Amino acid sequence: MKTDKKRGMQTIALSNPPVLAGWATIVGPKEGESPWQNYYDKILSDYMFEEDTFEKAESKILRETIKLVVNKNNLQLDDIEVFLSGDLLNQTVSSNYAARELEIPYLGLYGACSTMAESLVLASMLVDGGFYNKVIAAACSHHYSAERQFRFPVEQGVQSNPTNQWTATAAGALIVENTGIGPYITNLTVGKVVDMGQADIADMGSAMAPAAVATIKQHFADLNIPSDYYDLVITGDLGSFGMAIAEQLFIKEGIVPQPNYTDCGAIFFDKKQKVNAGASGCGCAAAMLCGPLLNMMKIGKINKLLLVATGALMSPITSFQGESIPAIAHAVAIEN
Amino acid sequence: MGPLLNAFLTGGGLCLIGQLIINLTDAKVTPSHILVGYITTGAILSGLGLYQPLVDFGGAGATIPLSGFGHLLAQGSLKAVETSGLLGAIKGGVEAGAAGITAAIVFGYLAAVIFNPRG
Amino acid sequence: MSEVNDVTKDALKKINVKEYGNLVKEMKPKRALIPDLIWAFVIGGLICLVAQFIQNQFIINGVSILDARASTAIIMIFLAALATGLGIYDILGERAGAGTIVPITGFANVIVASAMEFKKEGYVFGVGAKIFNVAGPTLVFGIVTAMLIGLIKFFLIS
Incomplete structure (x- = not known):
């Protein structure tokens, strides 16, 4: 039994393609020195973002990105019906604590670095299925909170490998709507x-x-x-x-x-x-x-x-x- | 100049072996493995009487690397056995290494109180 | 189900795990060996040279060799703790590798780095508990080996 939206084995063709009505991103200082700096909404001057732990800073980056995307679209936080988000930390705490402040209905996700796509997949299904009209999909990570969970202490002298990657300090949030203009x-x-x-x-x-x-x-x-x-x-x-x-x-x-x-x-x-x-x-x-x-x-x-x-x-x-x-x-x- | 040069060559040589191990295993051997490996190997070589000649030649070049710390622990244990028997085997090692261990804990704790990791 | 084309299974069949492992091994970029060895040798050697210099000063002032060694180790540990706190040691370690891990300063570095890292989790469960995160195994193996050597000697002489 195949639904009318399913194509082949694993693909969904959305029948009422949802619109990406708005997007926002906040990145860390090193990330802001990249060739893409002009495309980011906000570049932080330090990794703490006026908080006292890296974990709190990460959560704040996500929270502020969500507030930013809502503002950019001239909406209120109350207009968002649900937001889907995840991060790299144990129990996805950055997203959980951001949700505590935002008071928007929340679904926490873990897909490691695939989280942006995972939240977008589910958000567009929820909108296409007619369950919600305005949904936020988001994801975030922080270099120093990830380092301490997955690798060595920051101040330990360890040589890097050519295959090592730098966990980006950044958050992105998107508003997925049922109608409107946009991709x-x-x-x-x-x-x-x-x-x-x-x-x-x-x-x-x-x-x-x-x-x-x-x-x-x-x-x-x-x-x-x-x-x-x-x-x-x-x-x-x-x-x-x-x-x-x-x-x-x-x-x-x-x-x-x-x-x-x-x-x-x-x-x-x-x-x-x-x-x-x-x-x-x-x-x-x-x-x-x-x-x-x-x-x-x-x-x-x-x-x-x-x-x-x-x-x-x-x-x-x-x-x-x-x-x-x-x-x-x-x-x-x-x-x- | 002699002792300084010998210390440089011995210490440098011991570090070079460690680097060779790291590179040849594509860093699957982490710093923790290196530390554990050196202290254990140093203690075993010391027990076999093979580390003392290196100390005689290289001085601090052989005692400052962690293999030298293993040597210190092993010699402490061996000497204490002569005076205290079975009890010596148990207390001798830590007794000999007490200065280094205590210094590391105290300075480590103090540094943590004073400094914050960058970021 | 005939029109359904499950390519994932085909793909996995086409490249098996072993073949993929070989492909990765073949392509994986590596650190250049010779510069790494030279850096490790020179920096590790210099650290030991400094230690020897300090030890000589103790001996000139009439300190016994064993006490001179212990005092030198304490000074080296202090210097490493300071360099770690100031954020210098990890920068040196990125270049020198084993040259900054193998000397006792490397042992001090992992202790200080772990302790600092977990400051935000408090002074008991953070700093106190995590201080030996990396250095703990070193002491465990060192102390156990030393005791076993002592035990062997005890049974050999008795």
Whole structure:
């Protein structure tokens, strides 16, 4: 039994494509030095954001981004019927505590760095299904709160690897509405968890690349569209090495989205910013989407975009136990 | 100049071995593994009588690396066995390393009280 | 179900885990070995040279060799704690690698860095509990090994 919205195995074609009515993003200081700085709404001058812990700062970044997107659209917080958000911290506390202040009905999500796509997938389904008219989808991450949860203490002298990625300090929030003007969300592909046995926590890119490629391939097959259909196919945070691996897999799989393929993590920072393989974290795909990408869609520089946010779903505990890294990727097609 | 040069060469050499291990394992060996590995190896070599010659040659170049700390603990334990028997094996190691351990805890705690991590 | 095209399963069949592992291994960028080794050797050597210099001063002033060694270690630990607090040690460590891990200053660095990191969780469950996060295993293995060596000697002489 297939519904009238389901296409193929994993893809949903939305019958009343929801509108992306507004978007906003706030990024950290280092992130604000990147080539994309003019596309961000606000660049923080320090990582604490006037709070006394990194966790509180992260939550505040998310909260302020949501307030910002509501303001930009001349709405009140009460106009938002539900918001969906997630982050990297245990029990998704940044989103939980942001929700405490905002007093908007809230659904917390965990999809690691794929959270922006996950929240967007669910938000557009809720709107397309007629359950809500105005929904916010959001995601955030903070470099220093993530470092202390996943890696070494900040002041410990540890050498970095060329495959290391810098968790972005950033939040992005989008308003998804049932009617209006703006880019539309047309198709969604919900990814499967793919684990190709990679266990190197200093190299998330090669753990996530197969998941991204599987979802992209499934998306094209389910919709039966050519692989050059989109102006841009952009993965979440594979980084420059993960992106190189993904390109190899594309060739093996016989799909060639090049030259219209790139990766948010690989282009998020300038090479001069010394971040090894690039950026990662929920905030990476969130800020790229809510900053440069959607603004380029607005002026018609990009008309058909496929965002494939990728997430590595391990925890420090499973890593210590020697488990490999399971990865996921969800695809969201946004068209003018 | 002799002792200083020997300390430089011995200490540098011990660090070079550690770096070689890190690079050849693609950093799967973390700093924690290096510290654990050096203290344990130092203690074992010391027990076999192989570390003392390195200390005689390299001075601080052999005692400052963590393998030297393992040597200190092992020698403490061995000496205490001679005077206190079985009890010596239990108390000797920590007794010998007490200065370093206490200094690390006290300075560590103080630094945490005074300084904040950057960001 | 015939029109349904489940490519994910095909994809996984086409590239098996082992093949993928080889592809990743082949392509993975590595740190340049020779500069890393030189940095580790030089910085690690210099730290030990400074320690030797300090130790010599103690000995010149008539301190016994064992006390001179212990006092030198305390001074080196203090310097490392200060450099960690000021945010210098990790910058040096990024370049020097094992050169700043292997000396006792590296041991002091992990203790201070862990303690500082968890300050916000309070002085008991934060600083107090986490101070040995990384250095704890080192002491556990060092102390247990030393005791075993003592025990072996005890049974050999008795």
